[in-house]
Amino acid sequence: MMGLSSHWLADAAAGLANDMSDASFWMPTQASDQASRVDSLFDFILWLSVFFFVVLMAATVRFAWKYRQKSPNQRTSPVKHNFKIEFLWSAVPTVLLVVIFAWGFNDFTALSATPSNALNLRVVAKQWAWTVSYPQLDRECTPTIDPVSGTQATTFYLPANQPFTVQLSSDDVLHSFWIPAFRVKKDAVPNRYTGFTVTPTVPGSYHLFCAEYCGTNHSRMEGTVEVLNAEDWAKFLSKEDERCKLDLKAPNYGEKLFAKYGCAGCHSVTEDRATVVGPGLYGLPGREESTSAGKVVADDDYLRESIVYASKKIVSGFEGKQMPSFEGRLSEQEIGALIDYIKGLDGHENDGGPTNDDKNE
Amino acid sequence: MATTTVEGVEHGHGHAHEVDFYKESHGLKSWLFTLDHKRIGIMYLVGTLTAFMIAGILALIFRAELLTPQIDLLVNAANPNFQEAASLGRDLYNKLFTLHGALMVFVFIIPVVPAALGNFFLPLMLGAKDVAFPRLNLLSFYIWVLGTAILAVAVLAGQLDTGWTFYTPYSTTKGVGPVVLANLGAFVLGFSSILTGVNFIVTVHKMRAPGMTWNRMPLFIWALYATAVIQVLATPVLAITLLLLVAENVFNIGIFNPAMGGDPVLFQHFFWFYSHPAVYIMILPAFGIISEVISVHAKKHIFGYKAIALSSVAIAIISFLVWGHHMFVSGQSEFAGALFSFLTFAVAVPTAIKVFSWIATLYGGSITLNTPMLYGLMFLFTFTIGGLTGLFLGALSTDVQLHDSYFVVAHFHYVMMGGNVIALLAALHHWYPKMFGRMYNETHGKIGAALVMIGFNLTFFSQFMMGSRGMARRYAEYQPEFQPYHIASTIGAFILGLGLFFTLFYLVRGLFKGKKVGANPWGAVSLEWATQSPPIMHNFHDTPHVDSDPYNFPEIDHSRATGGHH
Known part of the structure; x- marks a missing residue:
């Protein structure tokens, strides 16, 4: 403890000098x-x-x-x-x-x-x-x-x-x-x-x-x-x-995960939006879906929620089909990569840019 | 002229000095089972000041750690594993600031003025024999003791290291037990506040002395009344939070816990829905104190009585609508941020009006620069800085930079300590002769005030400077460039500590060695000064009659033209 703190004054002086060079x-x-x-x-x-x-x-x-008490019977203003x-x-x-x-x-x-x-x-x-x-x-x-x-x-x-x-x-x-x-x-x-x-x-x-x-x-x-x-x-x-x-090479990282976690087994990714077991994912991002919880726009938050808690908002027509929960199984990077992959399916969103619309209240 | 008359007691002629409430009965039991508001007030005072001292010593320990950028003071040097030792040191630091904040906020600042000084002086200033429900009053004290115990167990046994805000999901990662217990502690303490608040509201409505209209009540009473309303309305939200935390864990429904699909930001909404109004529970009574102290020691009628009284009520109402200003960067929507920012500025106006009115009260007075008045003036200095720095935090774009930095820490301490604690010190000196029948040493008082002034400003002003430049709060270790500010802050903290311990010393010494004083050493005209010091058990021999307001000092020269409206 003493060893570390003995130079603190010198450190402080150096810190101050360093600090004054480039800041208001x-x-x-x-x-x-x-x-x-x-x-x-x-x-x-x-x-x-x-x-x-x-x-x-x-x-x-x-x-x-000015108004300090100068004598004990000093009178004061009635304001x-x-x-x-x-x-x-x-x-x-x-x-x-x-x-x-x-x-x-x-x-x-x-x-x-x-x-x-x-x-x-x-x-x-x-x-x-x-x-x-x-x-x-x-x-x-x-x-x-x-x-x-x-x-x-x-x-x-x-x-x-x-x-x-x-x-x-x-x-x-x-x-x-x-x-x-x-x-x-x-x-x-x-x-x-x-x-x-x-x-x-x-x-x-x-x-x-x-x-x-x-x-x-x-x-x-x-x-x-x-x-x-x-x-x-x-x-x-x-x-x-x-x-x-x-x-992992970025372009197919999401695709690899999509395969790795078995998503491809139930969700089609082709333009015909074929229903395998669950809904097809082609063109899904940004579309309005009617679900068990009402109409929702498939934005990033919806996609993430549907990956992690699939049963929260079930797309109409797919009631009763249980997608396994991925709660706790995917890292944030993996969820992000999967969303990017889904967004890139139709070719013109392949920049994978996150939306930042703060609509979460 | 002063026309408040207290039949029989005026000028101390009617009765000889009688047995005061301390000597009315003896023994520990006579205190523990007392229904006397004055004794309950004294017990609260001893309890809350003890918490203040413990929490203050904790602050000195972590300020000493912060002298250097690395963690060293709190590290066990005997541990050969450097990484492990450093982690344990950081853990200890985190626990220290958690305990400091929890004790200061929930055990000390919230109850100290209403429960200790309010209990002692509210009935006296109203000309009543006691509060409306004396048994409820004693119960609220024991609930405060219970709440303090629960909170202490939660923090110590639960190894709580969450900060006093208990934010989820961090607070629930190591099991929900400690955070439920801590919330329970805060709620039980709040429940004690509710009982005190109900008691005060009823007392103010029903037990004012004959002739004391609402507009003849001392402003300290108005402030306590506004505080009581907030206490009664805000505290139940803590109970709701508590129930939701328990429900989440017992029934496994996701409310706050993201692992169950809950929303941790919701916890912040609940927490601040109580804790922001609680900030006004802490500061409103201080406003009341300053109105009394400044007018009495300037022998001047308070300027803008109605504006001060009603601005307390306005603050109490708006305080419920600004909680979201703690959450501008939390992910709350921008629309909500804009509303909360606007409402926050709305609360600044009545606060500014009060400060202007206190300064105007000094105009044309007969001012004695004694210790209570020096603390009153110090309050104007520190609280104005606290208030003005709130503007930087209320504005959205600047708050993005300043949020969760030392700038916020400094602002909070300028408002809470520079506001509440400095006002408390003013009040302790102002009412000391009434509470104890003796006077402290005035020279000692001035030395103490000077140490507190220097120490306080050195400690916290340097924190503004490092905060805006990038020093985040709750950091056990920091970048070397911030060290000069930390050194200044730590030196200040020890000067402040010295000043406060010195104050404790001469105030305790005064209990035994102080010169005995009469009923009204300051020449004040509110009712608490119309009975002997210390007061008798039932406060007044005969019911006082009030036919003037509490700021109508004999020194006021009514023949002078005022140039204003009457």
Whole structure:
């Protein structure tokens, strides 16, 4: 214990020096389009707060000094209220607060836009590491284990100036995907997809943290985001590059799983949508299905639910046919790959992009 | 002029100093079975302050750990397996902050002002002999003891390491037992609050002294009344959560557990539907204290009585509609996020009105800068920072960055400690002579206040700075770049601890060595000062009659033009 803590002052000084080089007083480096938006509002609220705080404290100190008791029979003002002042100090904050609300809401919605050129990322959280995969690419960044501390850290790569869309899910408990330099954060929730879209703007490496408490090694659930310029990104995409290479070839990974878990035994995947035992899957994604639980649109959440809990929403006409439960049998990556495969069957959705429409409430 | 008259007792002429409620009866039994609201209040005070001290010491331990980025203080150096030792150290850290939060929130802050000070002063300030249901009052104390015991067992025996929020599914991964028990503890404690709340509501409605109209009630009573309404309405939701947790596990129906198809975010909705109003249970009574302390020590009529009273009620109502602002990044829909953000800003307006009114009360006063007043002014400083930093968290886009960071931790402590605890310290000094019939040492009081002011701000202001820059909360270990802020925060915490222990020392010393005081050392005009210090068993010899409001000080110069409306 003493060995570790004896240099803490020197470490602290070094930390401070390092820290002052590339950040504002309140915020870390701005490395995304959202960062400048968030910081503008932050600064607006900050200076508004500083103004009000200084005015209020100046009045407090002035009154406390000017009206201090100088003699025991000092008389005091009979003022009890003043409608004009009270109206003013109710109305002015109300207007300012509405402005702050609208500003914050406007920038918040920017995170849920899904531009067509976005790079899709599928992020799976699991105690205590992140797995980041690229459904459109032959890549999956998995955690590496530190041989000394035993903790896991994940490094993943993004091109600068291209938006990326994250689809988050969790294999166990709640986690939260936070990149402070991008000013983005979203909880990873089991059994549900969440996500956001943002554009990195400055090449460099940035911290990824888990922000939602998740148990023993919560503080060690780390990662690094490497934002690459166009040249480096092209290098990353080249066949020779070994970073984040998948073990299973991406194009038929889902197909292999589809076979491995016996799905093909009951579900046809051909254009004729033949019924083998269960409903055919060709063209299913995005279609409206009538089920035992009413009409549903077959989005990612529906597909995942039907894989994991098949009996929850049974397609009309297939009542009484029991699909085995895959609850607890598939990893998040596998479910994701299966959904991508189903979405790619009709040829024009084969980018496998996750939908990010936040319709889950 | 002060025209509140208490027949027979005024100016202390009518009766000689009589046996006070401490000396009315003797022995442990006379305390354990007492129905006297003052004795029950004292028992609550001792209990809640003990919890505060334990939870505070826990905080000092983990602040010491956070001096360095690596886990080291909490690591068993004898363990040859480094990885295992570090994991156990992190586990211990997680348990420490869980126990700190659970004790502080559920055992200390929620009950301390209503149950301890409210019990002692509500009947006195209303001119009543006791609360409406004295037996229920004693029962609520023992339910508080039971709830504290259940919570302690849940956290200690259940090795709870979930944080005070008990979020599923993490909290149920090691079996549902500890989290059910912890929720049960929180609910039993809440049930104690319900009984206190019902008691206060009835007492305020039915037992005000003759002449005390609603608009002549001290603002502390208004605040306790608004608090009581929240206690009665919000706490049952905890019971529903508890039943759902039990039902999920007994009948195997998926409610919160994703493995059974449940929704863990639903738990957050339930948790915050109680716990957000609970934040106002914690802060509203503090507002009441500040109204009393500032007006009495400035000898000024409180500014905007009706605005302050009604804003308490407005806050109580809106507080039920803002819980979703804890969940902006949880996956809750954006539409819900927008509504909750808007309503959150709506609650800021009545809060701002109160702060403005307190500062305006100082205008034209005759201000004594004694310890209670210094804590009152300190409250204006720290609570204003707490309130203003809430704006960053209420706005959606900035909250995305700040949520679950040390910025939130700092904001919460500026509101809860800078608000509630600083107000509690103001109240303890303000009402100390009334409760104990003696005075603490004023010089000691000022030294303590200075230490608390420096320590508190050093501890928590540095946390704002690291939070917005990327320091996540509930981290046993952190990136080296955050260390300077952590060092400042830890040094601050120990100064704060020193200040609070010093305060404990001179307040206890004052019980034995303090100078004896009369009925009304501050020259206040509310009813609790119209009886002797400490009060007699039945509070007043004769029923007091009220024909003025509680801020009508004799120093007020009614001949002066006010320039405002009357």
